Amino acid sequence: MRHMYLSLVLLLALTENILMNTVCRSGEKMRRGKCEDENECEIQPSICERNAACFNTAGSYFCQCHEGFTPPSPHNFTPADGIVCQDINECLVGSDDCGPNTTCNNTVGGYNCTCAHCKKFL
Numbered sequence: 001m002r003h004m005y006l007s008l009v010l011l012l013a014l015t016e017n018i019l020m021n022t023v024c025r026s027g028e029k030m031r032r033g034k035c036e037d038e039n040e041c042e043i044q045p046s047i048c049e050r051n052a053a054c055f056n057t058a059g060s061y062f063c064q065c066h067e068g069f070t071p072p073s074p075h076n077f078t079p080a081d082g083i084v085c086q087d088i089n090e091c092l093v094g095s096d097d098c099g100p101n102t103t104c105n106n107t108v109g110g111y112n113c114t115c116a117h118c119k120k121f122l
């Protein structure tokens with residue numbers, strides 16, 4: 001009797017497992033009998049590269065480079081696209097707002113302006 005019960009439980013578990021993998025679309029998971037969205041960004045926080053942010057969507061997700069990296073947002077991609085977010089050299093591109101008499105220094109994800117010969121007036 002106990003054996004039969006165990007087999008039944010096993011069978012149910014197996015069936016549920018099969019259902020879980022066949023009924024729900026990819027990017028979804030069976031939860032309490034319902035297919036629910038999987039939050040890839042939470043399940044696998046490093047799913048987007050380190051210089052990109054992850055955005056969960058219903059049934060999927062996408063990545064966007066952080067500010068200061070290219071391709072600039074809102075360019076959506078997934079790791080399958082093979083995109084690598086690269087630092088924008090604002091000093092070279094000329095998108096910096098360093099004033100005259102300052103030197104622009106590029107940094108990863110940003111830039112800064114230094115005033116080499118200026119007196120500190122702050």
Ligand SMILES: *[C@@H]1O[C@H](CO)[C@@H](O)[C@H](O)[C@H]1NC(C)=O
Binds near residue numbers: 100
């Ligand atoms: C930049 O430097 C020049 C020469 O030293 C000076 O005449 C000018 O006032 C400076 N401009 C600013 C915005 O500091």
Ligand SMILES: *[C@@H]1O[C@H](CO)[C@@H](O)[C@H](O)[C@H]1NC(C)=O
Binds near residue numbers: 103105
């Ligand atoms: C910023 O750039 C100037 C000129 O290229 C350089 O002399 C200076 O050392 C740089 N500052 C830092 C903190 O790297």
Ligand SMILES: *[C@@H]1O[C@H](CO)[C@@H](O)[C@H](O)[C@H]1NC(C)=O
Binds near residue numbers: 111112
């Ligand atoms: C400015 O940029 C230089 C060169 O990347 C960096 O070494 C320095 O720490 C930066 N300074 C500030 C205040 O962020």
Ligand SMILES: [Ca+2]
Binds near residue numbers: 107108110
């Ligand atoms: Ca930069």
